[in-house]
Structures are given as C-alpha cells and as structure tokens.
Amino acid sequence: MPSLRGKAQTVLGPVEPEHLGYTLTHEHLAMDYSCSFSPPSPGQEPLSDGPIEMKNLFWIKQNPYSHKENLLLYQETDAVKEELLRFKAAGGGTIVENTTTGIGRDMNTLKKLAEETGVHIIAGAGFYVDSTHSSQTQAMTVEQLTGIIVDEILKGADGTDIKCGVVGEIGCSWPLTQSEHRVLQATAQAQSQLGCPIIIHPGRHSDAPFQLIRILQEAGADVSKTVMSHLDRTICDTKKLLEFAELGCYLEYDLFGTEFLHYQFHPDTDMPSDNDRITRIRILVDEGYEDRILMAHDVHTKHRLMKYGGHGYSHILKNIVPKMLIRGISQDKIDKILLANPKRWLTFK
Numbered sequence: 001m002p003s004l005r006g007k008a009q010t011v012l013g014p015v016e017p018e019h020l021g022y023t024l025t026h027e028h029l030a031m032d033y034s035c036s037f038s039p040p041s042p043g044q045e046p047l048s049d050g051p052i053e054m055k056n057l058f059w060i061k062q063n064p065y066s067h068k069e070n071l072l073l074y075q076e077t078d079a080v081k082e083e084l085l086r087f088k089a090a091g092g093g094t095i096v097e098n099t100t101t102g103i104g105r106d107m108n109t110l111k112k113l114a115e116e117t118g119v120h121i122i123a124g125a126g127f128y129v130d131s132t133h134s135s136q137t138q139a140m141t142v143e144q145l146t147g148i149i150v151d152e153i154l155k156g157a158d159g160t161d162i163k164c165g166v167v168g169e170i171g172c173s174w175p176l177t178q179s180e181h182r183v184l185q186a187t188a189q190a191q192s193q194l195g196c197p198i199i200i201h202p203g204r205h206s207d208a209p210f211q212l213i214r215i216l217q218e219a220g221a222d223v224s225k226t227v228m229s230h231l232d233r234t235i236c237d238t239k240k241l242l243e244f245a246e247l248g249c250y251l252e253y254d255l256f257g258t259e260f261l262h263y264q265f266h267p268d269t270d271m272p273s274d275n276d277r278i279t280r281i282r283i284l285v286d287e288g289y290e291d292r293i294l295m296a297h298d299v300h301t302k303h304r305l306m307k308y309g310g311h312g313y314s315h316i317l318k319n320i321v322p323k324m325l326i327r328g329i330s331q332d333k334i335d336k337i338l339l340a341n342p343k344r345w346l347t348f349k
C-alpha cells in the first residue's frame, strides 16, 4: 500500500496539501444526532415534534437539542450541497467532516457531495461518545479498536472503499468512561502507526482537555498532530486556556455561529458569542499561539443551515474574517489559522 506521508487524504483520494485551500476543520454534512435528544422543559413537549417553522425557530435556536427533526441533518443533503457551493464561492476549499461511528457517518454521501461540489471533504475515522458505543465496541480491546481505525484510513469505512483522512472526532464524556479510554489509546496507536491527524471532542469540564492530552501522550500519540475541539465551551478561563495552550496541540474554536442564552448540555457554562470567540483567539494570537489555532462552525443540526435561517458553512469566511480584521487580527494571521495550520495538521507525517 503506498504511503500517505506528505499527503492529505480526502474521500476522493490523496491530494497534495497545497490544494486544500481555506479549510474548516470541524463540520458535519450528514449525521444523526438523535443520541443527544434532550427532553424539553415541562409544558414545552408539543414543541419537540413537527417541522421547523418560522413561528418555532426562536425556540429551536434556544433549545436545539429538544426538537426531534432538528437533529436529523442527514435529511438535508440537497441544502448541504447548495451551502457547500456557497462556501466554495466564498473562497473555501476543504471541509473536515467529523462524523464518526455512532452518529450516522455516511461515506457514500460524503463522496457524492465532494464529486458534485468540488469541495475537498476529509472524513473522520473512529468512534463518538460512550453512549453511542455498541456492545461490540464496548467489548473490544485497544488492539481491535486500533485495527478498525487503521482500516478506516487505509482500506475504507463502513463497508465502502472510501477512506477517512483524520481520526475523530473521538467522543469523550466527563468523566471519561473505560470504553472511551480504550478508544483514545487506540487513536494514539493508529496515529503513531500512520502519522495521521487526530481530533478530540472533550467532555464538558475544563480539566478534560488536560486529561485527554495526557492519556494520548502516554499511549504514544504525537500531540503536535492533535486537535482539541470545542474549546469555546470547555475552557472559559484565560489563565487556564494559556496553560492548556502550552501543551502543544491545536486549539480549536469550532462553534462559530452558535449563540444562545442557555447551553442545554451544560447549563453552568455561558456559551460565548462569536465576539467572545474572536476575543479569545486574539488573546492566543497575542501570546504567540497563531500557529496552533483552528476555526470551524461544527454544523450538526438543521437550524444552523441557511435553509432554516441559520449561518451555514460560509459564516466564518463571510462574516467572521472581516470582524477579526476589525479586531486587529491581520490577514497574515488569519491565513495561518484558516490555511496554513489546517494544511500542516492534515498532512500525514
């Protein structure tokens, strides 16, 4: 089998990293998030069912995980295709599609979207959080899990010959479960065998990213090829963020476009606004971490699509980049964050 060293691997095959262009490192194009349905507050049950309509859109934006249909992004392939074409027209080149086993990864749809839009799509290998692990996954050894992840990259995933190009998002809960711990060790082993990029979904506690990097390191992973996702909602304290940045992984702000009052998955956390995200990125840039920052929207529900009045996949390029410039982050730094850093991360070592 030819080596992937020096290449990035899309669902249409290996490409020269120079061809990736502006890259969103954490998105979903087809997935089923029913596993995370949150029952609505008493009295609001009728709002859970039925279609997405203007008259319930504000409620859905505040309670995205309590509306059943909102969780079925896989039903929206036509709208996603249209919005990928908008992303491309806005200057976008590549989407890293982080849907892993447990939340409805669909390799054939990803390949079709890549063929029909010309956007490079890089698919994710591995497993989402414990609550989605099958009984077989729960029973596997680290070696068996490693074998599956390696095969998804070298041979193809889900019975297809379509190959993944990153490992993740690897789902982790807080506290971390035993099965998730084994998957993390397998991720590290696959990473050290293949030199591939890896990306982690941390549990919702500010200590979680530290713990996960330690486990990966102990299992032999290359931290410099590792992305810690969802820092927006995970480390809100600046001193702790700068301590974490010292560990050397990529620091991902990937919930751009998500603005709500009440974070259903963790009400103790105030979800930052896009302006807050830009402020935190500016702090990291000022502290010298411009070579480790990544950005994305993590679209994973229908209401984030433009079809439903959402921001779509072009929000960062169209709206956030101009605001970053106003806030004193130069185009040169923005090009590192959206172009050079993803390219370096996605290139097999």
Ligand SMILES: CCC(=O)NCCS(=O)(=O)O
Pocket: 033, 103, 201, 230, 233, 255, 265, 298, 300
């Ligand atoms: C599958 C999508 C996903 O996990 N998104 C992260 C949502 S959150 O935990 O950051 O709220």
